[in-house]
Amino acid sequence: SATPSDAPTIFDKIISKEIPSTVVYEDDKVLAFRDITPQGPVHILLIPKVRDGLTGLSKAEVRHIDILGRLLYTAKLVAKQEGLDEGFRIVINDGPQGCQSVYHIHVHLIGGRQMNWPPG
Numbered sequence: 671s672a673t674p675s676d677a678p679t680i681f682d683k684i685i686s687k688e689i690p691s692t693v694v695y696e697d698d699k700v701l702a703f704r705d706i707t708p709q710g711p712v713h714i715l716l717i718p719k720v721r722d723g724l725t726g727l728s729k730a731e732v733r734h735i736d737i738l739g740r741l742l743y744t745a746k747l748v749a750k751q752e753g754l755d756e757g758f759r760i761v762i763n764d765g766p767q768g769c770q771s772v773y774h775i776h777v778h779l780i781g782g783r784q785m786n787w788p789p790g
């Protein structure tokens with residue numbers, strides 16, 4: 671896992687398509703693509719196309735409220751698109767203790783299997 675940083679991340683190259691990914695949803699603000707190490711039958715990452723200082727949720731400012739709402743609303747749309755009618759899980763890892771490894775905020779959408787609580 672990485673140290674918190676403002677350095678560019680691999681997600682910039684995914685946004686620019688320099689690194690290929692399986693995109694499942696895209697609009698002017700949000701990109702959603704399949705996680706390379708899926709933790710379930712469905713595992714999608716939703717990210718803002720412009721990071722704007724939002725390396726993680728702990729860095730959120732009032733100006734980020736719209737994009738934060740859009741990420742969650744888009745997660746719902748993608749869950750529907752993926753057929754996750756029985757439910758799904760949303761995760762945002764933050765910082766070292768949250769196991770965040772990429773410092774460009776992202777919402778994990780995981781589904782297609784029974785989830786358990788609490789997570790490890």
Ligand code: 5GP
Nearest residue numbers: 680691703704705706707763769770771772
């Ligand atoms: P975090 O641990 O920061 O919450 O989540 C980062 C996620 O990004 C991990 O689940 C990891 O598998 C995924 N990931 C890292 N590099 C790539 C990549 O190059 N392509 C894709 N599709 N996912 C990646």
